Amino acid sequence: MARPKQNHTTRFIKKTIYKNENGEAVSVELNKSHDFLMFKNLDSAWALRKKLYAHKKYTIINEETKSSTKGYHELQMTLADTASTRGVLVKNILKDGLLYELKGVVDTVEKPSTFITEFFANFVPKDTIIGRDLFEDKVPEFFNALDTNDSIALDGYRYIKFETKHADALKKHISEFDLSKGERQIQLHLIRELAELKDIDLTEFYKSFYAKSYNNSTAQAVLLQEIAKKSDEASTKLLLELMETDLPLLSNTFNISLIFKPYRENLELAKKLYPKLLDYSSIPEYKEPIFSLLSELLMTNTIKPKLYKKYRTQILNDAKTLIKRQLSRDIVNTHNDFYNPRTSKTNTSLLEDYVILLYPFYTDRSVEQFFNQISLIEDPGVQATYLAQLLKNGKPVSEQKLTDMALDINGRLPLFNKLKETDMLSHFRAAYNSQQYLAEALLFEGSKYNPAKDSVVFVTQKSLLFKEKQYTGYYFKKRNKEDYDKNFSMYVLIFENGKGLQTKPFYESDAMRIEDTDRDKDVIEYLTEAFELKDRKRADIYRPHGYGMYGHHGL
Structure with missing residues (x-):
């Protein structure tokens, strides 16, 4: 009879509690990991364990590590709570793909009891080999499973650790990934993993794969996100070059905004995206992130209005259209209180950006008309943005308007934030200027x-x-x-x-x-x-x- 096929994806946890006659207890939990789980070295495995304990708000004290000649490794520590002298003595024992976790309650200012001390000292894992070595290179096995459509690839791809030596294989499997089989998340994961490798020039691969992925906008967007994360001039140049050849379009615009997220941490580098990026601002999926970043550059004096001056008419037309749509929504909301659809946050945020971007051209007759219409918009964020721009530029603002907005619970927070952004908090009403x-x-x-x-x-x-x-x-x-x-x-x-x-x-x-x-x-x-x-x-x-x-x- 043929031997049953081993189920590589099986993971399990077994827990046993041992007690003595005095009611002291030690829990022993056995965790069998997925066969694809990998660590580069023992230090990285222990670092993950300590991170998990720290995430649970424990303070780690009395940490000790050692390795046995019998092939297993130990990490012992006490998990303390600053509000109590009680703690938890923990020992992790790593053997192949098995993790034993011993726990016992102790007093952190006294020595552990004889029962707990002897139990921890004498506990030895079984010799039976059940799991796989956590430090073994399982990448070739993973790629083979991917090629043969083995389910272990889907179950275990997140556990694989790639190194520079795997770069060519990663490129091959990313490029040749069979989308008809589904599991697109694996391809996206491999793109991200490839981007994490050090000292590899991926420029030519990115150009080739991006062009090839015309019908795979999600992969294109993830690739652009990874390029943007590099946050240097070369990656910014490559980003603009790829976007010029083709733009990914996604129903989930959040993935589009993630492309530009790293540039909010480096506004000097973000400046190099403009004015070229404005060529794509008429595309609905790109409008909000492009103008949001541009308005932040202007607010921080990183750019001057002349950088986008030739796009002024387009911005103005978009802004006027948005006002018309917003006024229609306000009318619906006013006359239909039973069903009160909330204003799109994207639309109001975009209108705030337009107020900031168009204000430098306030003296233009067409732009002046736009600002006359802004007063009709009821949204507190839009109104607060406009008032802040007026004050910043030394224009008169109604004292009553400022008082009314600070009094209004809906307007108070937007007004405070916008005045703070423009260094105009001295105009926030003293009566409401408190925590x-x-x-x-x-x-x-x-x-x-x-x-x-x-x-x-x-x-x-x-x-x-x-x-x-x-x-x-x-x-x-x-x-x-x-x-x-x-x-x-x-x-x-x-x-x-x-x-x-x-x-x-x-x-x-x-x-x-x-x-x-x-x-x-x-x-x-x-x-x-x-x-x-x-x-x-x-x-x-x-x-x-x-x-x-x-x-x-x-x-």
């Missing part, structure tokens, strides 16, 4: 405050100490009259002290319903305790009058 009022506006970020339906009440602020840093928490009650539940919910937004006024809280709680039997001060304590325990994933806040537990993950 409390900004926190109140943040409660409705991503939604819209409706005074006819929404109620929000400031309860109190409280000084807090967390990990030896000082913070201030702002507590609010909020409810919507149309909700079935008529009770208020309480929220807390917490900001680090000493950093000025902030529009990004260090911590923002989920809603905590105020039960009929709750006092405000009780709920304040529950929310505060939830913040203090936020890094302890398994911690829950007990509420005597609530339904169940309230923990880090919310209600």
Whole structure:
């Protein structure tokens, strides 16, 4: 009888808990990895394990490593919590493709008990060979599986580690990838992996593959993203050269915006994309990322308006068309309150960019007409952008308009941010220039405050100490009259002290319903305790009058 084919993709976890008569326990967890799992060396394997523990908010102390002549490797450490002397003694034992994880609770200021000490010292993995060597080069095997359409390639491609010596094979399989078989994500993954290899000139390969991929826009977009990540003049030149030959068009425009993302970290390099990039700004998928980056370059004085002056008419025509569309939406929203479609964030952001880009040509009659029409747009972000541009350029602005926008919960945050971007915060109304009022506006970020339906009440602020840093928490009650539940919910937004006024809280709680039997001060304590325990994933806040537990993950 033929031997059954080995299932290479099988991964499993087995856990056993050993206890002594005193109730002390050690857990032993056995993890069998995927057969394609690879590490370049032992240090990289241990680095990943430590990263996983650090991600769980533990502090690693008393770290030790050693290797046995019997072919296995050990990493032992104590996982400590700064808020407690209790810790977890952990030993990782790596043997072929098996990982044993031993855990026992200890006191970090005392020696471990005899039971835990002897268990950890005497535990030895079995000699049975089950898994594959984690440091073996499995790339040839992976490519063979890919060629034969073996399912292990789909299950295990993310575990493969490529090196410079694999560059030619990567190019071959990227170029010859059979899209008819599906699994396009493998090809995209290989493109990204090839780009990560060091000291390889991929220019000619990129040109050839990009041209060949005319009917594969996703691959073209990923290739452009990887080129942009290089963030140097040569890659920028290549990017423009490829875009001139063909442009990837995708229904998911997020992948288009990712092409330009690295340039936001290097505006001097981004400047070299223009004005050439504006040749593609009439294409809907490219309009927003191209003009967004251009407006940022102008706002930071990295470029002068003359760089894009010859495109002014196109920008103006696009802006006028967008205003017409936006006014139509505003009319629908005003007369149909039952169904209130939200304004496209892309459209309003684009209109903000147009305000910034066209303002230097304010004296042109056609552009002046555009700015007269801008006042008809109700969106707070657009209005705040326009007011900030006026103030920045020394133009008069209605004091009442500035007061009304700061008073309006929907307008307060956009106005503060736009004035800050243009160094005009001195014009933000003093009555609302506080962290409390900004926190109140943040409660409705991503939604819209409706005074006819929404109620929000400031309860109190409280000084807090967390990990030896000082913070201030702002507590609010909020409810919507149309909700079935008529009770208020309480929220807390917490900001680090000493950093000025902030529009990004260090911590923002989920809603905590105020039960009929709750006092405000009780709920304040529950929310505060939830913040203090936020890094302890398994911690829950007990509420005597609530339904169940309230923990880090919310209600």
